[in-house]
Amino acid sequence: DVKVTQSSRYLVKRTGEKVFLECVQDMDHENMFWYRQDPGLGLRLIYFSYDVKMKEKGDIPEGYSVSREKKERFSLILESASTNQTSMYLCASSLHHSYEQYFGPGTRLTVT
Amino acid sequence: DQQVKQNSPSLSVQEGRISILNCDYTNSMFDYFLWYKKYPAEGPTFLISISSIKDKNEDGRFTVFLNKSAKHLSLHIVPSQPGDSAVYFCAASWAQGAQKLVFGQGTRLTINP
Numbered sequence: 001d002v003k004v005t006q007s008s009r010y011l012v013k014r015t016g017e018k019v020f021l022e023c024v025q026d027m028d029h030e031n032m033f034w035y036r037q038d039p040g041l042g043l044r045l046i047y048f049s050y051d052v053k054m055k056e057k058g059d060i061p062e063g064y065s066v067s068r069e070k071k072e073r074f075s076l077i078l079e080s081a082s083t084n085q086t087s088m089y090l091c092a093s094s095l096h097h098s099y100e101q102y103f104g105p106g107t108r109l110t111v112t
Numbered sequence: 113d114q115q116v117k118q119n120s121p122s123l124s125v126q127e128g129r130i131s132i133l134n135c136d137y138t139n140s141m142f143d144y145f146l147w148y149k150k151y152p153a154e155g156p157t158f159l160i161s162i163s164s165i166k167d168k169n170e171d172g173r174f175t176v177f178l179n180k181s182a183k184h185l186s187l188h189i190v191p192s193q194p195g196d197s198a199v200y201f202c203a204a205s206w207a208q209g210a211q212k213l214v215f216g217q218g219t220r221l222t223i224n225p
Contacts, residue, residue: 048212058212090156094211100158101211102158106153106154
């Protein structure tokens with residue numbers, strides 16, 4: 001069964017902290033994605049990766065960075081958390097030439 | 113600029129009736145469309161998709177219709193069941209898009225018994 005896991009379901013951080021969100025998939029997928037979901041805005045792509053050590057900016061990369069050292073793991077980093085980064089963060093993965101993405105359960109991050 | 117729009121934030125339907133969720137897009141390059149369903153505290157799950165070479169795709173109770181000239185797609189659920197209550201997102205992609213998806217804002221569907 002396809003599985004994408006995210007390290008935390010809920011996270012509370014202070015403004016200015018460095019935050020790491022981890023995502024692991026067990027399907028040997030080449031593509032991995034990070035989105036944030038906000039009310040009225042849907043899912044917006046932050047970064048994606050189509051191979052180990054490769055990364056591409058999505059639509060809203062400002063304030064974020066990513067790391068993909070292993071095929072199964074894709075990390076999202078908030079260099080200095082701000083209150084406007086309070087959101088639901090969703091990780092997804094897909095096969096190289098497939099449109100169908102599989103999502104993790106999400107991490108609800110609150111920055112105070 | 114919202115390239116994929118779901119103009120109805122919410123929809124309420126009686127159990128057993130048809131639910132119709134709508135989605136509009138602006139980018140003519142989009143050639144593949146998907147619908148995802150999301151329950152609270154869970155990630156979205158894939159529901160059904162359609163390629164731009166088709167105008168209809170059916171899977172059980174779910175049918176997606178694509179009108180390319182109007183840049184419009186719709187998801188029909190017949191008959192609607194209480195378990196269909198969720199947020200539905202439409203998404204679009206294109207051949208040169210590296211399998212990226214552009215999502216709409218979502219529509220919250222509530223099925224009333």
